[in-house]
Amino acid sequence: MKYLDEFSDPDLAAKLIAEIKAITTRRWAIMEVCGGQTHSIIRHGIDQLLPEQIEMIHGPGCPVCVTPLEIIDKALDIAARPGVVFCSFGDMLRVPGSDEDLFGIKSRGGDVRVVYSPLDALTIAKANPDKQVVFFGIGFETTAPANAMTVFQAKRQGVENFSLLVSHVLVPPAVAAIMESPVCRVQAFLAAGHVCSVMGTDEYPPLCERYRVPIVVTGFEPLDILEGIRRTVAQLESGRHELENAYTRAVCAEGNPAAKRMLADVFEVTDRAWRGIGTIPSSGWRLSPAYRDYDAEHRFSVTGIHTEESKVCRSGEVLQGLIKPHECEAFGGQCTPRNPLGATMVSSEGACAAYYLYRRLEVTSV
């Protein structure tokens, strides 16, 4: 794919790695916010190639990992109802709720469908006027415009059998919450590139100032990740704490004005519970009053949800980079990708799942 494959070039990667090694003189702890970045780092073995002084802390930028348990249970409740077609991105199907997951609902006859785009769910709604079609609208600011457009179109076209179960989360408040934690070890952030494609970069300089951390907008391909790390280390080594954009081909300071206008119309800011972390004020979006009719939580009064917390899982601490996955007692024993206790073990870029694969190798190799 053009403008993608070139950013995996191994020779250029080697140059970037050499450069990072040349400028690193001290230990640094850098958090990559976005789950997609974590995935790329693990997938390409990037953290094995960095100088040993650099520690990558995997952040909570994985909507699969942080979607609140209560919303998952509501999704399961709605999906199990007869006459409902429940549409979702593939990522969410294996995420465990209190009792089971969407696959389980499907196995018992629930009409659960994987779609690539939320517009596909709208198409299904138009094709099935006798059913209630619900789309599971999770994700960060990157995905919100797609969900917004879909519900905007639903309203405009009068597709009344469509509704959205919303659980959007925002990056800047999460960054602030992480830095506010008294045991925070993060010294710099790689900001989520595609979130910034939509929102621009204006929200980050105040965070750089307040917490004195470098924030570098970073992409997802190996060269993008390495360049983001290189610029971050350069700042850390020279005592700077600024916003930099290392993903200029897809990010500009103002973001996407058309998307931002739609987001302002369709959504409003709300407090949001982040699974494993807790409630972060003003860290999420819900449908605005103009679109309340299309809100699945209102349309389906879901009551009697009793979320079961397990005391064993330490996803929250992992998500904030406070512990490494293998420091959790359940890791590798009670909790494995086959029998996940928490979302960080289910998600392909969850830190626990990624570590599980690494640790097995370290333990078994001579």
Next chain:
Amino acid sequence: MSDAVDVQSWVCPLPLRNSPNVVMGHGGGGAMSAELIEHLFLPAFGPAADAAMGDSAVLEVGGVRLAFSTDSYVVKPIVFPGGTIGDLAVNGTVNDLAMAGAQPMVLSTAFILEEGTALDELALVAQAIGTAALAAGVRLVTGDTKVVDAGHGDGVYVNTAGIGIVDARADIRPQRAAVGDVVIASGDIGVHGVAVMSCRDGLEFGTTVTSDTAALNGLVAAMIDTGVDVHALRDPTRGGVAATLNEIAKTAGVGIAVDERLLPIPAEVRDACGLLGLDPLYVANEGKLIAFVPSDGAERVLAAMREHPLGARSVVIGSCVAEHPGIVVARTGLGGNRVVDLPIGEQLPRIC
């Protein structure tokens, strides 16, 4: 601004695997499928079951080794770019026999048809079965047909069972993969899965990729004819090359090291996977095999494979190693390492 986040009250769900029902992942060809066999079927079958259940069984009958295999085809859509469920039904079982070093002799075909299925469509599938059987040199000798109520099936389900004669020179079993063996892929990977996905509801995309379904018994015969002691063969269907390598690694107790730079992934497969967030190593293949060959015979086998039309793009992708037994590790393009684990259930498109 927010107060400090309370890190003590983390939340977590209860363990998942108490599901009392079959779920889609059980059919994915990955860890869940394996678990269903190990933890439900085999114990339930009891002493009558042969614990060494593989893709095919080899039986000694009157001094001749026969291979016996069965497979069911539930693919949707029934017709896809490059083939139909009929082609898969014949080639799949023929290939299971071939992976045991056997030439297929006969096949049974059993149909479960959903009431209301268009007879035209059924005829198309039957014709494809006939054509594929002829091409593979296998005879269709017996069969069965059942009909289920509308809404209880997906059009056409086909089961085929086959018997073949194992080549006297061959001792091809997953257990025989050994440290030092060269791992060879017979051609481009990820092709079938991408072809089928491209016309699946909700995921449709335009592509020139067509299924690689094919009968591999001719290719395997050419490999055995070299006289090299081929250790193991496996066709990487559901779960992709990743599933196959993991299965062999675990069964033989060897580590497998592959080099990502050597994997034969066509550009269209890579791009389709990039679009949907899939890893080509986990995408299904149909007319391909993975061979485990002793290093001193690898050149000869590779040459013979490349002479055959179905092996023209054969390539070495890695080797069996003493380190990390049971685990498959890939050297990434950048020079790092990543473990290629057994897929859990179905691979799904992701947004993250």
Next chain:
Amino acid sequence: MCLAVPGRILRVEDRDGTLMSVVDFGGVQKEVCLQYVPDADVGEYVVVHVGFAIQRLDEESAMRTLAEFEHLGVLAEEFGDGFEIAARQAGVTP
């Protein structure tokens, strides 16, 4: 959280008042909503996430970035480590 890939717009059409397009990703084609990048023309590249173009891909910027990577380490190659360290200490970046 953000699997988004760059693709080239092949054609644009209005569908029910929404701007839609067919985008080519190196041979794979998919329908993409263009409503958020309405000025993008046929032949231009956009970044696509879940069936939506979320931003233009700045081709010049992409090429510039790759060129910058090519030139990394040039100072070290030409002058050796000592000079590189001195250059950094002087606040001169390669």
